[in-house]
Amino acid sequence: MTYVAPDGDWTKGPVETRFAVPDMHCAGCIAKIENMLPRQPGIRAARVNFSAKTVAVTHATALTEPDLLRAFDAIGFEAQPLLNEAAVERSAALKRLIRALGVAGFAAMNVMLLSVSVWSGADGNARNLFHWISALIAVPAVAYAGRPFFTSAFRALRVGTTNMDVPITIGVSLATGMSLYETIIGGPHAWFDGALMLLAFLLAGRVLDEMMRGRAASGAEALVRRTAPGAMRLEADGASAWVSADALQVGDRLMIAAGERLAADGIIEQGESRFDLSLLTGESAPVHAGPGDTATAGTLNLDGPVVLRVTAVGEARAIAEIARLMEGAAQSRSRYVRLADRASRLYAPAVHLLAALSFAGWMIAGAGWHQSLLVAIAVLIITCPCALGLAVPVAQVVVCSTMMRKGLLVKDGSALERLAQADEALLDKTGTLTLGRPAPEGIDAIPQAQRAIVRALAMASRHPLAVSLRQALGGADVGPAPLTDIVETPGEGVTARHEGRPVAMRRPRPEELGGDADERAAVALDLGGPAPIVIRFADALRPDAREALGQLAALGLPARIMSGDRGEAVAAVAGALGIAGQGDMRPADKMALLEAEIAAGHRPLMVGDGLNDGPALAAAHVSMAPASASDVGQQAADIVFLGDSLLGLPKAVRAARATMRVVKENFMLAIGYNVLAVPLAMAGKVTPLIAAIAMSTSSIIVIANSLRLRGAVK
Amino acid sequence: MNGLLILIPVALLLGLSGLVAFLWSLRAGQFDDPDGAAMRILIDDESPL
Numbered sequence: 203m204t205y206v207a208p209d210g211d212w213t214k215g216p217v218e219t220r221f222a223v224p225d226m227h228c229a230g231c232i233a234k235i236e237n238m239l240p241r242q243p244g245i246r247a248a249r250v251n252f253s254a255k256t257v258a259v260t261h262a263t264a265l266t267e268p269d270l271l272r273a274f275d276a277i278g279f280e281a282q283p284l285l286n287e288a289a290v291e292r293s294a295a296l297k298r299l300i301r302a303l304g305v306a307g308f309a310a311m312n313v314m315l316l317s318v319s320v321w322s323g324a325d326g327n328a329r330n331l332f333h334w335i336s337a338l339i340a341v342p343a344v345a346y347a348g349r350p351f352f353t354s355a356f357r358a359l360r361v362g363t364t365n366m367d368v369p370i371t372i373g374v375s376l377a378t379g380m381s382l383y384e385t386i387i388g389g390p391h392a393w394f395d396g397a398l399m400l401l402a403f404l405l406a407g408r409v410l411d412e413m414m415r416g417r418a419a420s421g422a423e424a425l426v427r428r429t430a431p432g433a434m435r436l437e438a439d440g441a442s443a444w445v446s447a448d449a450l451q452v453g454d455r456l457m458i459a460a461g462e463r464l465a466a467d468g469i470i471e472q473g474e475s476r477f478d479l480s481l482l483t484g485e486s487a488p489v490h491a492g493p494g495d496t497a498t499a500g501t502l503n504l505d506g507p508v509v510l511r512v513t514a515v516g517e518a519r520a521i522a523e524i525a526r527l528m529e530g531a532a533q534s535r536s537r538y539v540r541l542a543d544r545a546s547r548l549y550a551p552a553v554h555l556l557a558a559l560s561f562a563g564w565m566i567a568g569a570g571w572h573q574s575l576l577v578a579i580a581v582l583i584i585t586c587p588c589a590l591g592l593a594v595p596v597a598q599v600v601v602c603s604t605m606m607r608k609g610l611l612v613k614d615g616s617a618l619e620r621l622a623q624a625d626e627a628l629l630d631k632t633g634t635l636t637l638g639r640p641a642p643e644g645i646d647a648i649p650q651a652q653r654a655i656v657r658a659l660a661m662a663s664r665h666p667l668a669v670s671l672r673q674a675l676g677g678a679d680v681g682p683a684p685l686t687d688i689v690e691t692p693g694e695g696v697t698a699r700h701e702g703r704p705v706a707m708r709r710p711r712p713e714e715l716g717g718d719a720d721e722r723a724a725v726a727l728d729l730g731g732p733a734p735i736v737i738r739f740a741d742a743l744r745p746d747a748r749e750a751l752g753q754l755a756a757l758g759l760p761a762r763i764m765s766g767d768r769g770e771a772v773a774a775v776a777g778a779l780g781i782a783g784q785g786d787m788r789p790a791d792k793m794a795l796l797e798a799e800i801a802a803g804h805r806p807l808m809v810g811d812g813l814n815d816g817p818a819l820a821a822a823h824v825s826m827a828p829a830s831a832s833d834v835g836q837q838a839a840d841i842v843f844l845g846d847s848l849l850g851l852p853k854a855v856r857a858a859r860a861t862m863r864v865v866k867e868n869f870m871l872a873i874g875y876n877v878l879a880v881p882l883a884m885a886g887k888v889t890p891l892i893a894a895i896a897m898s899t900s901s902i903i904v905i906a907n908s909l910r911l912r913g914a915v916k
Numbered sequence: 917m918n919g920l921l922i923l924i925p926v927a928l929l930l931g932l933s934g935l936v937a938f939l940w941s942l943r944a945g946q947f948d949d950p951d952g953a954a955m956r957i958l959i960d961d962e963s964p965l
Contacts, residue, residue: 229958252952293948302940308935312928328920334925 216246216260219270221281226250234277242273257281266444267432296412302347303405309343310398314894317395321891333385333392340394344378347401350408352409366546366587369553373582374400380579391576396583396893403588403901411615433458433465436509447515457505466512467499473508476665477501486851488665500813504665524789527817528838540616541862542594545869549587557581560884577886583893585876585882589900593868597908601861604915607856609844610854611829617840619865620824621858623805627754627851628796628822630810631775632764633785635747637846638737638811638830642666642674647737649841652729654683655700659707659727661689662696667725668707668740695725703730710736745848748779766790766814792818794827809851811835826851853915860914868904875900 206791226232233622235257238249244262245908246551251258259270273282317333324332355371358364374397381392432446434457447465450456455471458464474492479501488504491497491723497510557578564574567896598615605612612618630637647655653675660672661682684699685705714736726734751761763783765772774897776783787795796818799806808815808822811831819825819838827839836842843850879896882888888896941947 219921229955232952232955233959250952251949252955253949274929298944300947301939304935304942312931315927316924335928339928 206477209599217263218258218260219267221257221259221270221274223250223255223274223279223281225279226252226255231279235279238277239273242276244269245273268444282890296409297912299350299405299409300414302350303402303409305343306347306398306402306405309339309347310395310402313340313395313398317392317890317894320392327793329390330385330388333394336392336394337382337385340398341378341382344374344397344401347405348374349397351401351404364554365543365552366550366591369550369582370400370404370586372554372557373397373579373586376575377579377583385488391890393583393890393893394581396890396897399894399897400583400586400588403897404586404591407591407595409410410599413599433462450512450515451570452512452515456510456512458508458510460506463502464497464510466510467514468497468510468512470495470497471509473506475503475505475508478504498696519890521814523915524813524816527789528820540594541865542590545590546587553582553585556585556880556884563884564886573886577884580883580886580888580893581880584879584888584896585896587872588897589872589875589904592901592904593872593908594865596905597861597864597868597911600908601857601911601914604912605854608850608853608915610850610857610915611842611844612840613842614840617824618858618861620805621807621841621855622862624759624807624824624855625805626799627751627759627761627807627809628764628799628818629761629808630812630818631763631767631772631785632741632817633811633830634741634809634828635763635775635779635848636741638741638828640670641742642671642737642739645671645674645737647735648727648729655685655705655729656707656727658682658685658700659696659705661699662698663690663707668696670739671707671725671737700730705729710734743775744780744846744848746849750778750848750851751781753849754855757852757855759855763817764795766792766812789814789817793821796821807855810839826854857911857915861911864908864911868907871903871907872900875903890894 225236226235235250236248239245239257239259244265245259245759246262249258249260250256257909261270272282313336316336319331320329351367351374354365355367358368360425377393377397381394381397384390384392432444433450434442435445435450436442436455436457442642445454449678450466454466456466456468460475470491470493472493474490476488476490477497478488479498486579496513499506499514501612560581561574561578564577565571569577595615598612598618601618602612602615627636657672657675660668660675662668662685683700685700688696688698690696690797695706695786697704697708699705706728708726708727708728710724714726715724724736724738726736754761761779761781763772763776763779763785764787765783765785766787766789767785769785772783772785784795792815796806796808800821800823805823808818808825809827810819810825811827815827815831815835816838819827819835824840824841826841826843827835829836829842829844831839841854843854875896879888882892946953
């Protein structure tokens with residue numbers, strides 16, 4: 203790959219590319235990226251968004267994505283190009299809502315100030331003046347801040363349905379219009395404060411709701427992101443050029459360097475290497491492939507360069523097949539109707555009916571249309587679902603921020619509702635019940651004095667065993683020793699010289715393994731001693747796996763293993779944990795099993811990590827993934843848990859159930875308030891003052907009740 | 917009553933300036949990265965400008 207020098211002048215204009223950098227943890231990382239990246243050739247500026255873990259890089263147009271990724275690599279960070287526009291759209295929607303909330307809040311406070319003066323006895327000209335000022339503030343504010351509700355209600359009415367926004371829209375616009383009329387004729391009651399306070403409370407609920415939803419992104423998006431954005435194509439004349447993934451064609455020959463991700467499915471023509479399939483299967487052991495073998499898009503070439511003949515591109519790739527499965531699975535989940543929506547389906551017609559009844563009743567009693575309409579507005583304002591609109595989002599936001607502090611990231615508010623209903627748990631094996639990475643056994647056999655050499659050898663390779671060894675030694679305050687003549691031979695290992703003596707980290711010879719037919723991966727270390735030190739690697743069970751499954755069972759979620767691994771390997775783990783297990787399952791099998799469970803009336807919780815679990819995670823009633831999961835696993839799961847412990851599973855279930863208890867209490871409180879207030883409103887006894895007090899009290903009670911959830915995650 | 921004629925516009929203007937300040941900070945991106953803002957204060961900026 204040749205490096206193209208950026209234009210000296212920026213005549214073509216610098217472009218901005220966004221990258222996801224998940225490894226940013228501290229202020230030091232921010233400083234490092236923002237200061238060091240612009241020193242790389244062609245890069246003008248870098249700006250970190252720590253909350254989203256993204257970096258916006260301003261660079262010369264000539265720089266391609268691999269150049270930029272190498273620049274990240276040079277300063278020690280792994281980055282992934284971000285292509286999703288959807289996230290930008292979502293944050294724009296949230297911004298619109300926050301702006302509307304700001305306007306409604308400002309207007310409500312100022313109008314309330316004037317209303318209090320009216321209620322405390324201002325009359326005559328003063329009252330008229332205050333009403334006029336209120337009108338001047340309220341009418342534009344309602345028109346602006348009410349738009350989210352007006353458009354949603356209009357959409358619902360046009361297709362002949364009704365939602366929570368219809369009574370809100372009718373209530374707010376009738377109240378504003380009637381108050382304007384009262385102001386013009388100099389009447390005693392204006393409802394501007396009620397209409398604005400209603401909007402402010404409801405918008406607060408919407409903002410919280412939108413924040414929760416913003417975190418949920420579609421899994422398929424991430425899937426396409428993880429395949430390489432392009433590849434180096436070998437032309438017929440021997441030249442090579444970088445082409446983007448969508449320009450690749452069947453029959454192209456691609457040069458895949460070590461450490462590169464495949465952009466298309468193909469057959470290897472030259473060279474051999476090992477491939478990391480963890481994105482596809484979740485299995486951590488690399489697979490060896492040589493000429494004639496097939497390789498799949500999304501896998502990572504570990505050892506040496508290979509030439510690949512493309513057999514499938516775009517939608518025909520194996521990875522795209524999984525994306526299709528996931529899309530279908532996600533559609534079945536979208537049929538779940540959230541509790542708040544179910545409540546509003548009953549609520550909206552009831553409110554309309556009550557308001558219409560009051561109007562008709564007062565008309566029949568001979569009160570005249572003016573007074574009847576005022577009563578109907580009072581009913582609409584009183585019943586408008588302030589507390590109901592806050593009941594669910596506030597509880598969810600409180601519990602989610604508490605869960606986040608305990609290492610449980612909830613991506614979607616409805617996930618808590620679904621998790622509270624779960625009645626069985628299906629778990630993947632590799633990477634979920636186990637740590638999903640080879641952990642070295644018996645590194646104590648390496649003499650303390652020689653650990654620095656091993657660390658340095660391990661740092662020279664990006665083979666998973668080397669990475670694991672490096673991590674295991676990393677905690678022991680071992681700096682790498684200086685090595686010379688470092689050579690990495692694909693499939694064989696790393697050789698080098700330390701103070702003149704040859705040292706090596708290599709594949710063990712059969713006799714060194716002691717003759718026992720052990721399937722575990724191993725490396726041999728030649729450190730100058732008489733015999734090499736052999737280190738074996740095994741994928742260990744997560745700590746607390748047994749206890750976590752026991753707690754889940756006690757909560758009424760019996761666990762089962764559902765794995766793509768060999769049957770014997772699954773049976774061994776299942777036996778050790780005392781649960782049932784099934785192996786040799788393809789992604790579609792897992793999905794089919796989950797769909798069968800759902801059809802049988804169960805509400806399965808799926809816990810998995812690999813790309814092969816993606817469709818199952820999306821098809822399950824609710825799903826969780828460890829933070830070590832593939833991007834697709836993390837994106838498809840509703841809840842991601844950090845750390846190695848599985849105890850987050852029962853913790854999350856308990857928190858979800860506590861949330862649903864509080865949400866139901868909130869609903870009872872909101873409905874109880876309506877039962878008390880609606881008869882008063884229908885009797886015509888509710889003035890704007892009473893409405894203001896009733897609305898804010900009920901909302902505050904609901905918020906206070908939700909705050910009890912801060913201690914719910916144990 | 918005369919006091920009101922001064923006080924009400926003053927109150928409204930103060931409130932309005934608060935709203936404008938909020939909308940400006942929202943537009944200027946001050947709410948884009950709350951976690952990062954908390955972290956940046958810890959960065960030692962050694963390069964003298």
